[in-house]
Amino acid sequence: QKEVEQDPGPLSVPEGAIVSLNCTYSNSAFQYFMWYRQYSRKGPELLMYTYSSGNKEDGRFTAQVDKSSKYISLFIRDSQPSDSATYLCAMSLGGSNYKLTFGKGTLLTVNP
């Protein structure tokens, strides 16, 4: 079993749709959970991070972590064509070991 599983998609939605992106993981010791966004021909950049369980909201984006189910989600409300990108989940143990474990990424296209 891979440490982090992420459906690669591709996912295509109409503008204005609610998008749900998900990852599952196997290592219960992960403490920090992140979502990176990668536009075509660019490097990934951090979109949101969450420590331990719970929800975090930033504008149209909401990150959820359910440690009991080892499941994290990113929701995008009122999706826009500019949200079209690859979304990668990433996790770390924290402490002195910050090596990130990435999911494979989900390619999202938001159609006007």
Add this chain to the structure above:
Amino acid sequence: DADVTQTPRNRITKTGKRIMLECSQTKGHDRMYWYRQDPGLGLRLIYYSFDVKDINKGEISDGYSVSRQAQAKFSLSLESAIPNQTALYFCATSASPGQTNTGELFFGEGSRLTVL
């Protein structure tokens, strides 16, 4: 100017050639990383360095070597390139544990390498 700069951005080479990808950063971070990204395989860690005198192998280091010339510079070498090293390569940096809670990575824009 970009905080993490990679050169070259694109390179086409032939099997057996030696290739060096260079990375420099102005973020003042101690930690630097080299990843490769392949379709369907995601990001995989090649090497990482927590300071100038510390070099560590990642999950796919075979066929690669690195050099940390200074805090701000970290280069990746392919001594004898082969076609399955065709990929998108990313350099990244992160702050040390005392400076960050999350270990957020800051990526360069990537170097696309094609080995014929």
